[in-house]
Amino acid sequence: EVQLVESGGGLVQPGGSLRLSCAASGFTFNKYWLNWVRQAPGKGLEWVANIKSDGSEIYYVDSVRGRFTVSRDNAKNSLFLQMNSLRAEDTAVYYCVTGGYFDYWGQGTLVTVSS
Amino acid sequence: DIQMTQSPSSLSASVGDRVTITCRASQSISGYLNWFQQKPGKAPKLLIYAASSLQRGVPSRFSGSGSGTDFTLTIGSLQPEDFATYYCQQSYSSPFTFGPGTKVDIK
Numbered sequence: 001e002v003q004l005v006e007s008g009g010g011l012v013q014p015g016g017s018l019r020l021s022c023a024a025s026g027f028t029f030n031k032y033w034l035n036w037v038r039q040a041p042g043k044g045l046e047w048v049a050n051i052k053s054d055g056s057e058i059y060y061v062d063s064v065r066g067r068f069t070v071s072r073d074n075a076k077n078s079l080f081l082q083m084n085s086l087r088a089e090d091t092a093v094y095y096c097v098t099g100g101y102f103d104y105w106g107q108g109t110l111v112t113v114s115s
Numbered sequence: 116d117i118q119m120t121q122s123p124s125s126l127s128a129s130v131g132d133r134v135t136i137t138c139r140a141s142q143s144i145s146g147y148l149n150w151f152q153q154k155p156g157k158a159p160k161l162l163i164y165a166a167s168s169l170q171r172g173v174p175s176r177f178s179g180s181g182s183g184t185d186f187t188l189t190i191g192s193l194q195p196e197d198f199a200t201y202y203c204q205q206s207y208s209s210p211f212t213f214g215p216g217t218k219v220d221i222k
Contacts, residue, residue: 017193035211044202044215045159045204045216046213047213059209060210062168062178062210080125095158101157101161101164101165101170101206102149102204102206102211103161103164103170104161105157105158105159105160106158
């Protein structure tokens with residue numbers, strides 16, 4: 001059974017940093033692209049970034065490029081999202097999602113940016 | 116960036132109704148279109164990928180069609196557990212944009 005478990009969310013002040021993690025199991029982690037998708041409270045879904053199976057290609061939505069960094073550790077079946085210079089508009093539930101079809105989703109972790 | 120629109124933004128329907136939701140892309144995305152269902156407080160769930168392929172485990176009352184810029188999600192006979200918000204998403208090119216969602220509630 002595929003499982004994706006996000007962690008690392010919480011309350012942070014504007015301008016602060018946070019690192020999200022996603023622990024994966026139940027599939028061959030090092031063969032899949034992975035995504036981060038977020039959802040602001042009461043709003044729709046926004047794709048944030050993705051990373052190729054071997055980490056050699058990474059893409060970001062414009063609103064986070066230069067502030068967020070995606071990485072992965074295939075030896076530990078883990079995905080990460082380093083978020084710097086956080087803004088109020090980054091407040092959202094962040095989901096870890098598999099592959100090009102977005103077929104498996106974690107339960108999400110809430111990031112709140114507020115003073 | 117490719118913009119995705121959905122119509123209607125919300126609809127009210129009864130159990131047993133046939134429901135159709137439309138999604139339009141601002142440029143051709145071939146068949147790179149996914150559909151998701153989301154219930155309150157839960158993560159989205161993939162229903163349809165590549166425009167018309169039913170995800171494993173999803174009931175056959177769900178179907179998808181379309182290519183290019185115009186796509187449709189159809190629920191053949193609405194069931195109580197289908198009341199939710201539905202999103203389309205293009206996986207043709209980065210950023211992989213989602214539609215704004217269609218909320219299906221009980222009439």
